[in-house]
Amino acid sequence: MELSQYFPIWNQLTERQQERILHATDFFEPPKGTLLHNGSADCLGLLVIHSGQLRVYYLSEDGREITLYRLFEHDTCLFSASCAFRSIQFDVCIETEKDSKMWVIPSCLYEQLIRESTALSNYTNQLMASRFSEVMWLMEQIMWKSFDRRLAGFLLEESNLEESVELKITHEKIASHMGTAREVVTRMLRYFQNEGMVKLTRGTVLITNEKALSKLAHS
Numbered sequence: 001m002e003l004s005q006y007f008p009i010w011n012q013l014t015e016r017q018q019e020r021i022l023h024a025t026d027f028f029e030p031p032k033g034t035l036l037h038n039g040s041a042d043c044l045g046l047l048v049i050h051s052g053q054l055r056v057y058y059l060s061e062d063g064r065e066i067t068l069y070r071l072f073e074h075d076t077c078l079f080s081a082s083c084a085f086r087s088i089q090f091d092v093c094i095e096t097e098k099d100s101k102m103w104v105i106p107s108c109l110y111e112q113l114i115r116e117s118t119a120l121s122n123y124t125n126q127l128m129a130s131r132f133s134e135v136m137w138l139m140e141q142i143m144w145k146s147f148d149r150r151l152a153g154f155l156l157e158e159s160n161l162e163e164s165v166e167l168k169i170t171h172e173k174i175a176s177h178m179g180t181a182r183e184v185v186t187r188m189l190r191y192f193q194n195e196g197m198v199k200l201t202r203g204t205v206l207i208t209n210e211k212a213l214s215k216l217a218h219s
Contacts, residue, residue: 003103006048006074012119024109029101036080039091043083045104049075052100053161057176059093066179068092069134070161078127081107142179151188152217154178155198155207165207174205 003025004010010018027050030036037044039059047054054071056079071077079092114121141150154177158167171189175182189205192198197213199206207213 001050003048006050006103008076009119009123013113013117017113017117020109021105021113024106026104027101028104029099030096031099032096034096034100035093036096037092037094039093043107044080045106046081046110047071047077047094048103048105049073049077050101050103052096052102053098054094054100055097055177056092056094058091058179064179065093065176066138067177068138069131070097076127078124078131081105081110083107147178147180147184148188148191149217149219150178151185151192152197152213155205156210156213156217159207159210165210167205167207168203169205170203 003022004018007021013021036047036054049071051073054075054077055067056069056071056077057065057067059065077094080094082091114124151174154174155167158169159165162168171185172182174189175185178185189198189200192213193200195209195212197207197209197216199208
């Protein structure tokens with residue numbers, strides 16, 4: 001379990017830069033539900049994920065959440081070190097959705113290394129562009145895709161992540177992921193149930209017709 005195996009451009013750094021990272025980097029194992037980063041109030045550092053699952057989301061002034069994207073094994077979380085990038089004026093929150101393991105590279109060190117290493121600077125720009133593309137894709141979905149299609153796609157994505165058609169998730173949690181009200185989710189799930197696509201029980205959504213959900217999601 002070496003950081004060098006998880007940091008994409010490790011071999012493009014000098015030995016001295018690698019030593020500085022190893023000396024300053026911490027490894028920790030936050031359990032499921034840990035709030036790792038809370039907007040501009042925090043600057044934890046760059047996260048290199050060994051295992052687990054992280055959720056990056058935006059929290060509005062009125063307390064409504066919407067999931068921007070998720071991070072998994074071998075991913076790198078840039079926004080947790082946002083104070084190292086003067087041009088980033090985008091507050092997000094980051095939490096663990098599953099028990100996770102990760103390395104934390106201090107923001108101050110990462111900022112220094114970006115100035116020293118062209119390879120690291122280019123990697124950071126590529127990573128930032130990739131995350132921005134994911135956010136823009138989400139905005140496009142919200143603006144142009146009907147909620148029933150978005151919800152169908154979300155349930156299929158969750159089923160794929162959990163490797164199960166039985167989803168242990170509340171209507172309120174789904175609403176948080178999708179940036180809407182719980183009542184809206186409940187109404188649409190009941191419609192899905194009436195159409196035979198899901199079965200609802202307390203805290204659980206059972207997908208009963210994956211083919212129909214997929215057809216709706218991609219219609």
